[in-house]
Amino acid sequence: MTDSSYGPPLTPPPDRASLCDGLRFAFGTLTVLPARITRWDRPAARTGMACAPLAGLVVGLLAAAAGVPLLLLGGGPLLAAVVTVAVPAALTRGLHLDGLADTADGLGSAKPAGEALRIMKQSDIGPFGVVTLLFALLIQVAALSNAYADGWLRGALATVVAAVTARLAMTLASRDGVPPARPEGLGAAVAGVVPRAAAAALSALAVLASAAAALPLGLPAAGRQAAAVVAALLVAELLLRRCVRRFDGVTGDVFGALAEVSATTALVVLALG
Template identity: 45%
Template structure:
């Protein structure tokens, strides 16, 4: 919770691979307080008949504030790094500076636009508020892919070096099955066919895996910024997949 949210949680006395592994696996549960706050605001918005797109934007904002905007910052830095010089060290230096460039701004704006529009469509479904919030929490399970065994850190030090490769592939596979089951359950609850939830999780996994592999090729591995980027990309993919159809 201390890493993935804005809540001031006392850090563990000892940090190692096992601690990092638990943190990455438990990432979807770390944002439950944010989810409860978003759900409460969303329910009030429904009662006062707030337009779905406005309500969706407010819910996305609550999740962004609850994480101190770190995931969006990671998305911006990753986009800047990927669109900068093909020199690895220069790209990492651009990401380290944190000065958001045109690519970073475009990535954040487009991600928020897609997430808000797709969430607005999900909110129109039966139990749409619950479904949308569950999917936003489920997006954090993308860290199982980003931190899978065999994926190195791009540089020494930082969050990326601490969590790179800490999730065994078997555990990641189990996590994917659990995510697919949860996705199928909320999809049925919202009146969609069960398989659409599984497709949503699979689509998010493919998109995240593609991004991670691209970052590995360009940067040599993952960084803390890449972790934020995969969460935002996964959220967009999950919401878009569930918003599709009638």
């Protein structure tokens, strides 16, 4: 999810966007699944970013559908975890991982905001980005492998929760008061579009739904899943605030970084206990 990937100018917005327009926006910008974006304006962005966790739900289910059979067929937790991590990367064309690397390079550059944004927009990846990508993927695979070792259901739930939380972090980063760092690109299109009340309600719903989904595994598992979502969103919020201070706003790269960092945090928490 980078600014260079989506840059059509915003059209004069009608007052409202339909749910269908929002779903097309969410799936068309956050996944490679077939969804033709019919509107590129603020109302569509508002509805679309509110629907982002639904896109995460689909991505998570598809990832689990790839990893669980490998585990059940005797492939082992590690192989299942590697394939599971690979699916979201493929379904996003690696853009969120690219955003994580670019954001790491920008934050690590110690340059003024304008220069840091220029570094982030370059096509190459610097040393900060490479190291960050390496450790993020290793942590994700290790955490998922640990979850799969406790059974296919726990691994599948961890996969889905991480994917939903990753997109929910994007929704929260699109709330009122979060400025764009550039006047163009996806960051400018979605920055500040989601009302704070809606973002808070979606967060509460995600925590409750995550806990409810794990109830078949017992109350401790349900509490762990709720804690994973909360911890992931808190870490994403810290990163968001750091990026806003550092870059004077958000970009598409920052959204990708938030997704990967929140997913990684959720998986780590779910791997504990």
